[in-house]
Amino acid sequence: MSxxxxxxxxxxxxxxxxxxxxxxxxxxxxxxxxxxxACGVCHTDLHYKQGxxxxxxxxxxxxxxxxxxxxxxxxxxxVAPGDxxxxxxxxxxxxxxxxxxxxxxxxxxxxxxxxxxxxxDGTELSPALGIGAFAEKTLVAAGQCTKVDPEVAPAVAGLLxxxxxxxxxAAINTGEVGRGDSVAVIGCGGVGDAAIVGARLAGAARIIAxxxxxxxxxxxxxxxxxxxxxxRSTDPVEAIRELTGGHGADVVIEAVGRPETYQxxxxxRDLAGTVVLVGVPTPEMKLELPLIDVFGRGGSLxxxxxxxxxxxxxxxxxxxxxxxxxxxxxAFVTETIGLGDVEAAFARMHEGDVLRSVVQF
Ligand code: APR
Ligand code: ZN
Ligand code: ZN
Numbered sequence: 001m002s003x004x005x006x007x008x009x010x011x012x013x014x015x016x017x018x019x020x021x022x023x024x025x026x027x028x029x030x031x032x033x034x035x036x037x038a039c040g041v042c043h044t045d046l047h048y049k050q051g052x053x054x055x056x057x058x059x060x061x062x063x064x065x066x067x068x069x070x071x072x073x074x075x076x077x078x079v080a081p082g083d084x085x086x087x088x089x090x091x092x093x094x095x096x097x098x099x100x101x102x103x104x105x106x107x108x109x110x111x112x113x114x115x116x117x118x119x120x121d122g123t124e125l126s127p128a129l130g131i132g133a134f135a136e137k138t139l140v141a142a143g144q145c146t147k148v149d150p151e152v153a154p155a156v157a158g159l160l161x162x163x164x165x166x167x168x169x170a171a172i173n174t175g176e177v178g179r180g181d182s183v184a185v186i187g188c189g190g191v192g193d194a195a196i197v198g199a200r201l202a203g204a205a206r207i208i209a210x211x212x213x214x215x216x217x218x219x220x221x222x223x224x225x226x227x228x229x230x231x232r233s234t235d236p237v238e239a240i241r242e243l244t245g246g247h248g249a250d251v252v253i254e255a256v257g258r259p260e261t262y263q264x265x266x267x268x269r270d271l272a273g274t275v276v277l278v279g280v281p282t283p284e285m286k287l288e289l290p291l292i293d294v295f296g297r298g299g300s301l302x303x304x305x306x307x308x309x310x311x312x313x314x315x316x317x318x319x320x321x322x323x324x325x326x327x328x329x330x331a332f333v334t335e336t337i338g339l340g341d342v343e344a345a346f347a348r349m350h351e352g353d354v355l356r357s358v359v360q361f
Contacts, residue, residue, distance in 0.1 A: 007135030013051035037154035040064035056126040062134030066157035084150035091143025167194025169307015170278035179203035187256035200224035
């Protein structure tokens with residue numbers, strides 16, 4: 001058995017995306033079908049469309065989603081029909097070395113749904129990040145579903161499935177920002193702004209936002225930055241040092257993903273401070289640093305994968321804090337759009353005023 005619903009397909013490299021009828025199989029063992037309620041538009045969806053991730057066209061785009069479980073496979077016990085869930089990129093095994101050491105985000109044996117969703121003609125679809133949630137319904141591994149408080153707005157909940165979780169997690173999980181710390185965030189898009197929210201939540205005393213765009217800096221200030229630096233006109237390393245009593249920041253979060261900005265982060269941290277790379281570089285990018293500086297400055301150079309998050313711990317926690325009014329995840333939702341508006345949302349993403357466009361069903 002299967003059912004037909006509408007979904008947004010990227011048919012081929014750089015071709016415009018379009019809404020098509022897709023076929024969603026009934027869930028098999030370990031799988032769930034989720035009725036999607038909201039799904040954010042992320043840069044990674046655009047990268048899929050541009051062929052920047054792999055060539056497994058056609059893609060079923062969308063991966064920052066929340067919805068209600070409609071049906072589960074025979075052996076599924078962790079989630080049940082009717083549960084309100086946030087989707088994550090991959091189910092973890094719980095048994096490998098990484099899982100056993102409490103680092104499931106580096107699991108060696110992650111999986112997505114085993115069955116494939118298809119077009120009506122039988123062409124198999126590649127779901128973006130194993131999710132494919134610009135669709136009325138999607139098939140995932142049951143382990144990709146995390147139950148959260150159903151009272152929260154779906155458009156807000158879905159954000160935790162990718163960029164916002166990556167940013168908050170970069171600060172609280174990877175950077176381990178502590179009470180009274182000074183934190184600098186380089187690059188204040190959705191991920192950097194989420195890192196600012198995370199730093200504030202963790203009790204940072206100073207949060208310095210660095211960007212090359214004044215509009216981004218204005219938003220960063222609303223998100224909780226205490227100081228802003230435009231690195232087009234001001235040397236960010238000097239500015240961060242000045243704002244931290246000449247020392248540099250305890251934690252610097254790089255949320256651009258470029259060698260120049262990583263270099264700034266490296267030198268803007270205090271001796272023995274921490275640098276967190278959460279921006280995603282491209283494979284050809286190289287970093288050149290005097291090894292003596294790596295040695296002499298001490299501290300830690302870390303990277304943050306999906307905010308080093310543990311969905312079962314972090315998703316319900318952050319939703320609870322949002323519901324209490326202690327963080328405002330709603331501030332990341334710039335607009336809600338329909339399934340047919342994804343291509344236009346990609347175009348707006350580059351104009352700089354959109355943190356997140358969210359497809360609402
Ligand atoms: N210095 C400072 N800021 C910069 C620079 C620079 N040289 N170049 C770009 N920026 C700023 C942009 O102005 C923008 O505000 O970095 C921000 C990047 O934000 P977005 O493009 O909205 O990207 P975002 O979704 O936040 O993701 C950031 O993390 O997940 C990855 O692939 C993603 O690498 C990207 C990064
Ligand atoms: Zn594992
Ligand atoms: Zn994403």
